[in-house]
Amino acid sequence: MPELPEVQTVVQTLRPYVAGAVIERANIRRMDIIRPAGTDLAAQIVGRPIASIDRRGKRIVFTLANGNRFYVHLGMSGRLTAEAADGPLPPHTHIVLDVLQRGGSRIQLRLCDPRRFGGIWWLGRERPDRDIGPEPLTLPAAQLTRRLARTRRTIKSALLDQRLVAGIGNIYADESLFAAGIHPLAIACELSQYQAKRLCRAIKATLKRALRHGGSTVRDYRDATGAPGGFQRLHRVYGRTGMPCVVCGEAVCRIVIGGRSTHYCPRCQAADVPVARAGSAQRPRPAQARPAARVRRSVSDGLAEV
DNA sequence: GTCCATGTTCTTTA
DNA sequence: CTAAAGAACATGGA
Secondary structure (H helix, E strand, O other), X not given: OOOHHHHHHHHHHHHHHHOOOEEEEEEEOOHHHEEOOOOOHHHHHOOOEEEEEEEEOOEEEEEEOOOOEEEEEOOOOOEEEEEEOOOOOOOOEEEEEEEEOOOOOEEEEEEEOOOOOOEEEEEEOOOOOOOOOOOHHHOOHHHHHHHHOOOOOEHHHHHHOOOOOOOOOHHHHHHXXXXXXXXXXXXXXXXXXXXXXXXXXXXXXXXXXXHHOOOOOOOOOOOOOOOOOOXXXXXOOOOOOOOEOOOOOOEXXXXXXXXXXXXXXXXXXXXXXOEOOOOOOOOOOOOOOOOOOOOOOXXXXXXXXX
């Protein structure tokens, strides 16, 4: 659920509760959300002060006073909240950290994640961003252009690739492409210089505006205090299939790209550059008939004969 | 029962 | 070999 604006909002609302606080106890109720598997997270963090909490891409990065780091990823349904120490534990609460604040009061830091696509990654001294791309809010347009020029994927798929740019997800990819007037099936490397620049500006403007509204709550998302976001009311295409475009009145379309639902206005986002086919790979069809005897055997066929 | 969901990673295919 | 699409993961809601 959470993309850059939601993750950043969680960090900002969590920071006053945990910055400088000491982790007194770690109640890890499910081992399988700790990664790498086998990490003794409790042994690493109990008794340690939290020096700082920051965001990198969609990761919530904790830095301990001893310099070690770990990060929380919220996956699709994760919530990281600061709660009064004695409230009842809701279902799917996988981690509870008891935290002693500088003022002397105690709170609980809870990770709740029904679908369990999220989790906690222990980093130690490793960098928190070795395997993801640059931050979109500070990304120079020329750098985005260069990165897009390297791929023939659709622009929608490219924006969702965290190694290309970190922090954009399904909502903000659709909203940014609408703001830039670019068709989601446009081939990334076919965008004009002007379009790439416009897209870069649109991404920044969209993410910043979402940030000002505390992110989007479509379903599960809450900040660290439990409050929902407000930006879902300002979505211009995401989740508006069939409704009139807020700019031109044309009905908003929904297609599937890379397995993800994609919303766009067919008039405001005209396909004025080469586009891929929706819903499946752009498969160059053989101009002539296929070779006749095409004997292909699946793996299971082969195994069945052994 | 069906389909869908704010994400990532592994596998399969071209 | 590389690039990209699809499936899988787990749960709940419409």
